[in-house]
Amino acid sequence: xxxxxxxxxxxxxxxxxxxxxxxxxxxxxxxxxxxxxxxxxxxxxxxxxxxxxxxxxxxxxxxxxxxxxxxxxxxxxxxxxxxxxxxxxxxxxxxxxxxxxxxxxxxxxxxxxxxxxxxxxxxxxxxxxxxxxxxxxxxxxxxxxxxxxxxxxxxxxxxxxxxxxxxxxxxxx
Amino acid sequence: xxxxxxxxxxxxxxxxxxxxxxxxxxxxxxxxxxxxxxxxxxxxxxxxxxxxxxxxxxxxxxxxxxxxxxxxxxxxxxxxxxxxxxxxxxxxxxxxxxxxxxxxxxxxxxxxxxxxxxxxxxxxxxxxxxxxxxxxxxxxxxxxxxxxxxxxxxxxxxxxxxxxxxxxxxxxxxxxxxxxxxxxxxxxxxxxxxxxxxxxxxxxxxxxxxxxxxxxxxxxxxxxxxxxxxxxxxxxxxxxxxxxxxxxxxxxxxxxxxxxxxxxxxxxxxxxxxxxxxxxxxxxxxxxxxxxxxxxxxxxxxxxxxxxxxxxxxxxxxxxxxxxxxxxxxxxxxxxxxxxxxxxxxxxxxxxxxxxxxxxxxxxxxxxxxxxxxxxxxxxxxxxxxxxxxxxxxxxxxxxxxxxxxxxxxxxxxxxxxxxxxxxxxxxxxxxxxxxxxxxxxxxxxxxxxxxxxxxxxxxxxxxxxxxxxxxxxxxxxxxxxxxxxxxxxxxxxxxxxxxxxxxxxxxxxxxxxxxxxxxxxxxxxxxxxxxxxxxxxxxxxxxxxxxxxxxxxxxxxxxxxxxxxxxxxxxxxxxxxxxxxxxxxxxxxxxxxxxxxxxxxxxxxxxxxxxxxxxxxxxxxxxxxxxxxxxxxxxxxxxxxxxxxxxxxxxxxx
Numbered sequence: 051x052x053x054x055x056x057x058x059x060x061x062x063x064x065x066x067x068x069x070x071x072x073x074x075x076x077x078x079x080x081x082x083x084x085x086x087x088x089x090x091x092x093x094x095x096x097x098x099x100x101x102x103x104x105x106x107x108x109x110x111x112x113x114x115x116x117x118x119x120x121x122x123x124x125x126x127x128x129x130x131x132x133x134x135x136x137x138x139x140x141x142x143x144x145x146x147x148x149x150x151x152x153x154x155x156x157x158x159x160x161x162x163x164x165x166x167x168x169x170x171x172x173x174x175x176x177x178x179x180x181x182x183x184x185x186x187x188x189x190x191x192x193x194x195x196x197x198x199x200x201x202x203x204x205x206x207x208x209x210x211x212x213x214x215x216x217x218x219x220x221x222x223x
Numbered sequence: 224x225x226x227x228x229x230x231x232x233x234x235x236x237x238x239x240x241x242x243x244x245x246x247x248x249x250x251x252x253x254x255x256x257x258x259x260x261x262x263x264x265x266x267x268x269x270x271x272x273x274x275x276x277x278x279x280x281x282x283x284x285x286x287x288x289x290x291x292x293x294x295x296x297x298x299x300x301x302x303x304x305x306x307x308x309x310x311x312x313x314x315x316x317x318x319x320x321x322x323x324x325x326x327x328x329x330x331x332x333x334x335x336x337x338x339x340x341x342x343x344x345x346x347x348x349x350x351x352x353x354x355x356x357x358x359x360x361x362x363x364x365x366x367x368x369x370x371x372x373x374x375x376x377x378x379x380x381x382x383x384x385x386x387x388x389x390x391x392x393x394x395x396x397x398x399x400x401x402x403x404x405x406x407x408x409x410x411x412x413x414x415x416x417x418x419x420x421x422x423x424x425x426x427x428x429x430x431x432x433x434x435x436x437x438x439x440x441x442x443x444x445x446x447x448x449x450x451x452x453x454x455x456x457x458x459x460x461x462x463x464x465x466x467x468x469x470x471x472x473x474x475x476x477x478x479x480x481x482x483x484x485x486x487x488x489x490x491x492x493x494x495x496x497x498x499x500x501x502x503x504x505x506x507x508x509x510x511x512x513x514x515x516x517x518x519x520x521x522x523x524x525x526x527x528x529x530x531x532x533x534x535x536x537x538x539x540x541x542x543x544x545x546x547x548x549x550x551x552x553x554x555x556x557x558x559x560x561x562x563x564x565x566x567x568x569x570x571x572x573x574x575x576x577x578x579x580x581x582x583x584x585x586x587x588x589x590x591x592x593x594x595x596x597x598x599x600x601x602x603x604x605x606x607x608x609x610x611x612x613x614x615x616x617x618x619x620x621x622x623x624x625x626x627x628x629x630x631x632x633x634x635x636x637x638x639x640x641x642x643x644x645x646x647x648x649x650x651x652x653x654x655x656x657x658x659x660x661x662x663x664x665x666x667x668x669x670x671x672x673x674x675x676x677x678x679x680x681x682x683x684x685x686x687x688x689x690x691x692x693x694x695x696x697x698x699x700x701x702x703x704x705x706x707x708x709x710x711x712x713x714x715x716x717x718x719x720x721x722x723x724x725x726x727x728x729x730x731x732x733x734x735x736x737x738x739x740x741x742x743x744x745x746x747x748x749x750x751x752x753x754x755x756x757x758x759x760x761x762x763x764x765x766x767x768x769x770x771x772x773x774x775x776x777x778x779x780x781x782x783x784x785x786x787x788x789x790x791x792x793x794x795x796x797x798x799x800x801x802x803x804x805x806x807x808x809x810x811x812x813x814x815x816x817x818x819x820x821x822x823x824x825x826x827x828x829x830x831x832x833x834x835x836x837x838x839x840x841x842x843x844x845x846x847x848x849x850x851x852x853x854x855x856x857x858x859x860x861x862x863x864x865x866x867x868x869x870x871x872x873x874x875x876x877x878x
Binding site: 071075 | 458567575587594605606608612615735736794795814819821823824
């Protein structure tokens with residue numbers, strides 16, 4: 051085989067490898083990209099049901115509920131405009147605390163009594179020294195802006211107290 | 224006072240870096256001997272001043288000088304002295320000073336240990352290194368000054384992040400930096416070669432040991448980080464495909480490819496473009512990693528909270544370095560021709576596949592790491608790329624590579640005569656397959672294609688690596704360090720693969736609730752939650768649990784996991800209780816107090832997990848052995864080689 055023919059073959063092989071790699075990457079990508087939504091987006095219906103995504107916000111003060119002695123627990127995530135109840139069964143990370151930012155990964159359940167519930171597979175509370183994941187900070191800022199706009203339109207301020215929760219029923223995992 | 228002296232020393236070091244850059248590059252191009260000598264003095268001067276500046280900062284930490292903003296932000300009087308020194312590189316400003324110091328130490332080493340290369344060449348290398356260290360010194364002085372004062376001084380510091388108060392993590396940044404900052408040396412050598420328009424086997428032989436040392440430290444640094452995450456973060460994970468982890472792993476992949484490419488250039492004068500580009504991209508990925516960690520675009524346990532102006536500076540610096548180097552390459556590429564050929568089955572072709580597969584893997588990891596940043600920058604939403612993507616995308620090029628490694632190690636240059644090797648290699652493959660079946664079916668009882676292939680690949684690489692040393696020893700021959708180093712390093716790779724595949728295939732992780740006196744069985748071991756009680760440490764309070772582990776009634780060990788709360792930074796921290804054994808690790812981590820004396824606990828069984836880091840250490844040892852080869856220590860008796868490599872006669876004569 052002439053050197054030129056050999057070089058052509060190598061180039062072809064390398065192109066094949068690269069093409070294969072790109073095809074591989076695109077497939078693996080599509081299956082593994084996790085989208086991020088805040089509670090307002092979820093309430094507005096932008097988040098898919100039945101598909102894993104990430105939900106972020108602040109853990110609402112007083113919303114952590116747990117039957118003593120059991121792993122199953124729930125808490126509310128809020129962006130100070132809307133809240134979502136999150137159900138989780140497992141060990142919580144050290145940095146998880148009421149009144150601090152958190153991101154959960156899991157799926158949205160079909161609404162029960164008109165209330166959205168989110169089943170979390172993983173609770174992430176990694177963040178920098180400012181105790182706020184950047185995505186959550188951005189969502190809070192967005193929600194704050196939206197509230198300010200509505201406030202100038204309405205005369206009464208928008209209330210955002212925590213919803214009272216009924217006792218947690220059996221969790222659907 | 225010493226703080227201001229440190230600051231001043233840093234500014235002096237910056238000016239010396241500029242001098243080094245100017246005299247190094249201009250002196251070499253205009254052939255002025257005294258200018259080139261000035262560059263060598265400048266690098267020593269830079270070393271002295273940067274080390275002095277670093278020393279001043281360390282002294283400020285040791286004497287608890289809270290009038291320095293950086294010290295107040297990262298230290299505390301209760302902090303043990305050892306960690307007060309480690310706190311110097313615990314946050315952004317100090318770690319950049321460490322970065323600069325490591326770079327300057329490498330540059331000074333080049334200035335001192337340069338027997339065998341022409342003065343002009345070394346001058347150019349020092350010049351390029353001067354540009355890099357000058358850029359970093361400017362970055363530190365302008366945006367990240369660790370010597371900034373806090374007036375009036377704080378009474379007490381904010382304390383070092385408790386996660387960082389650990390010996391392994393104290394050692395992790397220096398090792399890591401020695402590794403990927405060290406890639407600046409092959410980068411500078413590549414740029415110098417491009418400026419000269421000349422790249423030959425002598426160049427490759429000189430650059431290779433520097434690359435091996437950097438690669439060695441990078442291997443150890445990454446392994447140390449992984450090991451620390453495993454036992455300190457408390458949850459048993461050893462790799463998360465976190466963007467910052469990827470930022471250190473991609474240079475490692477490039478450095479590995481570079482070492483192999485340098486072999487080809489050294490032995491046969493081929494792969495010159497590959498070598499130059501790998502050297503450029505290896506260091507570029509190091510710089511990119513630095514950008515990712517410090518610019519605030521990343522969400523990670525590693526990410527320093529930084530302002531965007533820092534990110535912009537590094538990005539511009541990165542663009543200048545890569546852009547400059549690549550432009551130089553584009554201009555000079557026609558000069559880097561070689562005419563030697565090689566057969567389709569030869570060491571060269573195996574190493575070509577090696578390069579391609581490693582670069583493909585690194586590119587796909589880069590894609591997954593940067594994609595979310597692009598999407599976010601274009602305001603198309605916030606996404607994250609999950610670990611399964613990286614796992615798949617890394618595995619697919621790596622599995623064929625592992626099989627090729629086993630054969631390629633024994634291929635000869637130019638044309639491999641593999642017929643002689645066929646029988647031993649087939650026997651090795653057979654033994655490896657037998658081993659894989661034994662492990663998957665008999666020992667763990669669960670088999671799948673991936674589990675089998677993983678075990679097969681690991682065992683195959685190990686057996687293949689042992690072949691050459693064993694045959695040579697049995698024939699009464701010595702094994703030269705170059706070959707022994709290669710075999711040991713590949714052996715380490717095999718051990719690493721065995722560790723990863725076993726632990727990921729057969730690990731057991733369970734989250735459960737345990738009350739006093741309760742027992743649970745995980746992976747044939749019984750975990751008995753005896754009790755919990757309060758303990759106090761030097762700068763923390765903790766709740767400690769006693770867990771008794773038995774196997775078939777025999778006591779294996781008693782573990783004491785803790786939930787610590789440090790006095791200053793009041794966030795809780797989990798200390799896992801770990802029973803270490805080469806065959807398996809058992810981990811117990813405390814979760815939350817669930818009330819009624821019941822705790823949420825994570826119990827884990829991790830078979831062969833220690834092989835992961837053992838494999839990395841063996842790889843580093845292999846690299847070190849390879850350095851001892853005599854060909855790197857021989858002084859060149861002949862005059863400087865000025866033969867252009869596009870002369871096939873000389874290439875053939877040298878190979």
